[in-house]
Amino acid sequence: MTTSIFIDGGHGTTGLEIRDRLADRPEITSIVLDDDRRKDADARLDALRSADIAILCLPDEAAREAVAMLDGADTRIIDASTAHRTAPDWTYGFPEWEPNHRNAIATSKHVANPGCYAQTFIAMTHPLMMAGILPADAAISVNAISGYSGGGRAMIEEFESGTASTAFRNYALPLRHKHLPEMQAHSGLDSPPLFSPSVANLYRGMLVEIPLHLEQMRGGTGPGDVRAALRDHYADSALIAVLDEAETGALDLVPIERCAGTDRMEIMVFANPDAGQVRLCAILDNLGKGAAGAAVQNLNLMAGFEEYSGLRL
Structure with a gap:
């Protein structure tokens, strides 16, 4: 069984870097919208709600809107924007931050990728x-x-x-x-x-x-x-x-x-x-530990994969 991933904002610098790192991993199924559907609100909403984990590579306000669109959905979120990094109901996505913080990320629905x-x-x-x-x-x-x-x-x-x-x-x-x-x-x-x-x-x-x-x-x-x-x-x-x-x-x-x-x-x-x-x-x-690499590390923990899978040691 694979984990489905949708990168919202996948054509930006961080999104493209994450996509490249996930491309050859058989345990992951990527949901990708064609160019003519990327700005289709219904297609985007369906992709967000169909994913096991959505990775938001968006400006802050767009990230907040995407989170609101997912209210009540089962989709788990990794937000690479600044929008939720100090929000009390979000887990800070720095696995090495404190002892046992990896487990907090692994069990969280909302993870804020660090700056x-x-x-x-x-x-x-x-x-x-x-x-x-x-x-x-x-x-x-x-x-x-x-x-x-x-x-x-x-x-x-x-x-x-x-x-x-x-x-x-x-x-x-x-x-x-x-x-x-x-x-x-x-x-x-x-x-x-x-x-x-x-x-x-x-x-x-x-x-x-x-x-x-x-x-x-x-x-x-x-x-x-x-x-x-x-x-x-x-x-x-x-x-x-x-x-x-x-x-x-x-x-x-x-x-x-x-x-x-x-x-x-x-x-x-x-x-x-x-x-x-x-x-x-x-x-x-x-773009590594500072952005895309951090997102992949958090994704691995949330999906139950080996923590460093797909990372460049």
Whole structure:
């Protein structure tokens, strides 16, 4: 018996990536609408209600409308938009977030796929808060850079046509990025971080950094304690690796492309103990663990498949 999947918005960047990853899996039946039926409201509704699991790759308002259309239906939902990431009746789709969270996803009807920046920030901060190392009232800054595929079709065309005015740009300068509520809610912080995102002239890849002073943490905390808390948290994950001190010390630089083309996330703890400073760094593919790979991982859990099936380790 197969599981039927409908990707609503399957012609966008994330939707196409998910479709490619599911194409050769015999345990999955994909419901696909022809081009002339994609905008037919009745055909779309029938596809949504016929699917065992619908994956929404839509703008926020369209995602809310799709969820409303499925009210009372048996269809389970993975929403890749921002619309439901902090909704109390939705399960946050980050399997490694907390112990036993995989089971919460597996049994949920509504799963909110995490944002790429937000998931990475949460991956570095939430384990430290769970370990009692980082207090909830800490004032945190986070700097991040993504490949341009994270900006959708218009940004992809801008960079690939050669009309982009610069090879690197920062944005969200008024400090109101849409990932901020998610970052605060699922890290456990009392207030949102100061978030400085940017985009570079490469298709895929992401680098997220959090500079911290050891004095912001529990008294007596050293770089080894930070690294140990992260390694313990992700000990049972095949996708998230925390480099040890020797591996991190051997790095002169961290290329943004280091995990591109995979569904891995790598976390590094750089430190200057004399200055009392640490620099948390995470690398991933914004379309992999940051988007499509995360959706496939959640789909696997919800459908009862092997968690890492179809993922690029």
